[in-house]
Amino acid sequence: MAKNVLIVDDSATMRKIIMRGIRQAGIQNADFKEAGDGLEGMKAVAAEKFDLILSDVNMPNMNGLDFVKAVADKLGAPPPIVMITGEGSEEVVAQAMSRGAKGYLKKPFTPEKIQEVIGPFLK
Amino acid sequence: MATATMEPHLVESLQQAAQEILETMVCVSPDRIEQVPETTSTFTAEVVGLLGFTGTRTGNFVVRAPERLARAMVARMLMTEPGQLGDFAAAADGFGELVNMLSGNFKNAWVAQGNRMDLSVPNVIHRGTVHVDTEHAGAQRTCVRVTIGGDALDIGVHFEADGAE
Numbered sequence: 001m002a003k004n005v006l007i008v009d010d011s012a013t014m015r016k017i018i019m020r021g022i023r024q025a026g027i028q029n030a031d032f033k034e035a036g037d038g039l040e041g042m043k044a045v046a047a048e049k050f051d052l053i054l055s056d057v058n059m060p061n062m063n064g065l066d067f068v069k070a071v072a073d074k075l076g077a078p079p080p081i082v083m084i085t086g087e088g089s090e091e092v093v094a095q096a097m098s099r100g101a102k103g104y105l106k107k108p109f110t111p112e113k114i115q116e117v118i119g120p121f122l123k
Numbered sequence: 124m125a126t127a128t129m130e131p132h133l134v135e136s137l138q139q140a141a142q143e144i145l146e147t148m149v150c151v152s153p154d155r156i157e158q159v160p161e162t163t164s165t166f167t168a169e170v171v172g173l174l175g176f177t178g179t180r181t182g183n184f185v186v187r188a189p190e191r192l193a194r195a196m197v198a199r200m201l202m203t204e205p206g207q208l209g210d211f212a213a214a215a216d217g218f219g220e221l222v223n224m225l226s227g228n229f230k231n232a233w234v235a236q237g238n239r240m241d242l243s244v245p246n247v248i249h250r251g252t253v254h255v256d257t258e259h260a261g262a263q264r265t266c267v268r269v270t271i272g273g274d275a276l277d278i279g280v281h282f283e284a285d286g287a288e
Contacts, residue, residue, distance in 0.1 A: 010244065013217035016201055017148065058223060060244050086227020087242070089234040107224045108147035 002031045003122045004049065008041035008067060009034075009056040009084070014107075018054060018084060025111040027122050038062025038070065045071055050079045052121045054105075057085040057092060065095050072100035080121045084109075126164075126257055129265040129280065133232055134158050137267045140228035141278060145269065148224065149199045154270045161266035161279050164257045168277075169193070170215075171248045172222035173255075176230070178239035180263075183255045184226045185279040186218075190249075192274035193218045211249050219245035225278055259284040 005022075007015045015034050022030055033050070035041040037059045045053070053071065057064035064083055071078045083096045083104040093104050105117045128134075138156050145151050168187035175183050188196075194205040197217030201208075208214050222245040230240045257264045261284035269276040 011216055011220040011223070013197060013200055013213070014220045020202065058227070058242055058244060086224040087230055089231050091234060107227065108144045110147060 002029050003051040004033070005030045005122070006033045006035060006041065006044050006050045006053045007055075008036075008038065008044075008053065008059070008064070010037050010059040011056075012036075014056070014084075021109065021111055021114045022118065025115040025119065027115070027119060030122055038064065038067030041067050042070055042074070045074065045078075052118070053079055053081045054084050054118070055081060055101075057083055057087055057096070065092075065099060068096060068101050069099040082118060082121065126259075126262045126264055128161075129263050129282070133229070133280075134265050134267065136232035137225070137229050137265075137278060137280065140225055140232075141267055141269050141276075144221065144224050144228065145196075145271070149196050149221075151196070151199055151271055154272070156267060156269050159266050159268045159277070161264040161281075164264070164281065165252065165254045166279075167252045169250055170218055171251065171253045172218050172245050173248065173253055174222050174226045174245040175243040176226070176240050178241050179233075180238070180240075180282040182257070182280070182282040184222060184229070185253060185255060185281060186222045186225065187277045187279070188218070189274050190214075192271060192276060195274075196221065196271075196276075215247040215249060219247045222247070229280060255281045256283050257281040 009015050035044050039062045055064040080102040083101050086107040169190040170188050170193040172186040194214045197214045198205040233240050263282040267278045
């Protein structure tokens with residue numbers, strides 16, 4: 001059964017790259033929905049149920065760290081959220097994890113790394 | 124000129140980030156990556172990506188490229204042809220993401236030294252002029268030039284003077 005995956009990133013280019021990377025990683029059971037920032041992401045989360053959320057950190061309007069917290073506050077038991085970011089500093093990762101993220105994928109990434117980080121959430 | 128360059132390891136981390144990002148996300152192997160003098164703080168280029176930061180120092184990433192190279196890189200990121208990108212908006216979005224990744228990776232090296240850096244979102248200017256304020260004593264700036272197929276991608280990092288909070 002297909003898994004419902006929400007990708008939250010302000011770059012349409014990056015959203016496409018993430019979708020392609022997931023396919024290249026051999027993960028074929030994902031249906032993708034897209035949101036351009038945390039606010040759009042919140043609307044998507046309110047409208048349907050997701051099995052996994054992938055979120056950028058550095059976004060306008062509502063950044064990824066605030067988005068993670070808002071999802072946790074709204075849903076109580078949210079789906080796993082994985083941050084996808086060029087900012088792999090311990091500080092950012094710690095902040096994301098403390099707000100409810102279950103993992104992070106650092107840009108740039110390879111299909112192998114996608115499989116390692118995201119694969120377990122889509123089995 | 125009172126403007127200084129940056130510590131060698133920061134330049135090296137920028138070079139490594141550029142190589143890794145281009146090879147992994149753009150699927151291109153640069154012909155050459157080298158530090159070059161950043162002789163100005165005013166830039167006129169076909170494509171300029173600007174991303175500001177605050178924290179231990181205040182400043183900007185200023186990434187420049189000819190439009191032909193910007194389109195070619197974004198097309199490779201999307202596994203399409205440059206002519207398929209349509210108007211410049213798609214290329215600008217992808218170029219902005221490149222700037223985002225380069226600055227995020229530079230931030231990692233900077234933060235590892237105990238510094239703080241908060242990044243803005245990138246802005247991409249098409250055929251315009253950008254000026255950043257790094258002409259004063261205490262400012263630092265450097266540029267890493269990536270040569271791809273004869274075209275240059277210039278990655279400038281500018282720390283303003285008196286940037287400490």
